Amino acid sequence: MALSDAKLRNLKPRSERYQEADEGGLFIEVMPGGAKVWRLRYRLAGKQEKVTLGDYPAYSLSEARTWRDDCKALSGRGLSPMALKRGDAIPDDLAVTVKERAQKFIADWCMQVCKKVEAKEAEARAASTVKAFAERWFSEVAEPSNSNPRNIRRILDKDVIPGVGDKQIADVTVTDVLAITDAIKARGADQSALQTRNVMKRLFAYAIARELTRFNPAAAVEAQFIATAKSRDVALTSDEVGKLLRAIYQSSMKRANKLGLHLLILCMVRKSELIEARWDEVDFDEAVWSIPGERMKKDRPHIVPLSRQALAMFDELKGLSSGSEFIFPSRNTLKKPIAHSTLNVAVRTLDLDVRDFVLHDFRRTASTLLHEAGFNSDWIEKCLAHETKGIRGVYNRAEYIGHRREMLQWWADFVDAQIEEGRKVIIGRFGKAYRAA
Structure with a gap:
């Protein structure tokens, strides 16, 4: 049976030397010390001779077989490979043949080396693309160091990799960064554009540390050129809540979006938790x-007791969802929810006499006004899906469902009261059954 590279690698030394044959008289001899030596048996003028090439793996299997063929060609012409190896003179015509073979061997070897070098260079280029390095940075840095890395994952997948994923890290320019942030701003998500720039800044800082580039194009883009960082302490007054909801329901936006914005206020959930x-x-x-926990920031399932108003809104949304499994299906396909920017863009189209705010401020608004109304802080924190620390958290297993249901019903009634004369527009087709006391 012919030898193979795998078999050659696995040959183990024994107490005495032994041989393993290939074909055509070629064999490998394994020494007690572990050396593996190529040898060849051939016949010349009726007598058997043996000649040695050298050790494996210094000479590969393919090289040994080429050497075997050359030796057999010599013996076929009546010349002894063993004598030639000792230094005996080589006839002129044969010397030309040997020289040509040697030149071809060197040329083939050089070609193999070049291909290996090119393959390694291609592998290095692939590893230093933005897409490949972003995966490395996320697994080595972002994911271990962030309690909630899903937002970073979303930024990479949604904007960074589609924008510059195929580029080499060192080739990304300031113009590339601005193209990404400008596209996000065009969706009406200035703060998301700023977050994306910040993620890219951290990504390129790590690339510099790994000596893949010397320049951080995201750091060269000032944050103020993208968006003004908003204070996270905005809470609407009760009067502003009424103005905002009246403007929402009197606008031309889709009915489902109106109900979605209203539910954000009533249910105190995050935007992503609602639209998905x-x-x-x-x-x-x-x-x-x-x-379910996989859609929550802390990966813990969350229960929202529904007020009569919220339940009526879900009932109306059922008819608007066209049989989709999602409560807020995309207008392009019922198999996906609306985009994360949809509600943001809808609010930006309104002509509001209300301070600048973002949708997340609805949660802070509800928390502030409920605290001012004297409700228990633990109930409010549980509605916000905030984890209660210490002893209070231990005795929190019932999750205050009954208390939270009463509080959220009060909150829905309170929000209704702020709408003033816009009530008919707001309530719409919510249904009398849900409005009953």
């Missing part, structure tokens, strides 16, 4: 909305 919601999460009989 599915119908199998809502129990109309029990009047609860159960959000």
Whole structure:
């Protein structure tokens, strides 16, 4: 049976030397000390001779077979490879043949080396693309050092990799960074554009540390050129809540978006938790909305007791969702929810006599006004899906469902009261059954 590279690698020394044959008289001899020596047996003028090439792996299997063929060609012409190796003179015509073979061998070897070098260079280039390095940075730095890395993952997948993923890290320019942030701003998401710039700044800082580039194009873009960082302490007054909801319902935006914005206020959930919601999460009989842990910031399931108003809104949305599994399906396909920027863009189209705010401030608004109304802080924190620390958290297993249901019903009624004369526009087709006391 012919030898193979795998078999050659696995040959182990024994107490005495032994041989393993290939073909055509070629064999490998394994020494007790572990050396593996190529040798060849051939016949010349009726007598057997043996000649040695050298050690494996200094000479590969393919090289040994080429040497075997050359030796057999010599013996076929009546010349002894063993004598020639000792230094005996080589006939002129044969010397030309040997020289040509040697030149071809060197040329083939050089070609193989060049191909290996090119393959390594291609591998290095692939590893230093933005896409490949972003994966490395996320796994080595971003994911271990952030309690909630999903937002960074989303930024990379949604904007950074589609924008410059195929580029070499060292080739990304300031213009590339601005093209990405400008596209995000065009969606009406200035703060997301600023967050994306910050993620890219950290990504390129790590690339510099790894000596893949000397320049951080994201750091060269001043934050103020993208968006003004907003204070996170904005809470609307009760009067502003009324003005905002009247403006929403009197606008030309889609009815589902109007109800979605209203539900953000009433349910005190995050925007992503609302727009990715599915119908199998809502129990109309029990009047609860159960959000699975994988869609929550802290990866813990969250239950939202639904007020009569919120339940009526979900009932109306059921008819607007066209049979989709999502409560807020995309207008392009029922198999996906609306985009993360949809509600932001809808609010930006409004002519509001209200201070600048972002949708996340609805949660702070609800928290502030409920605290001012004297409700228990633990109930409010549980509605916000904030984790209660210490002993209070230990005795929090019931999650205050009954208390939270009463509080959220009060909150829905309070929000209704702020709408003043816009009530008919707001309530719309919510249904009398849900409005009953």
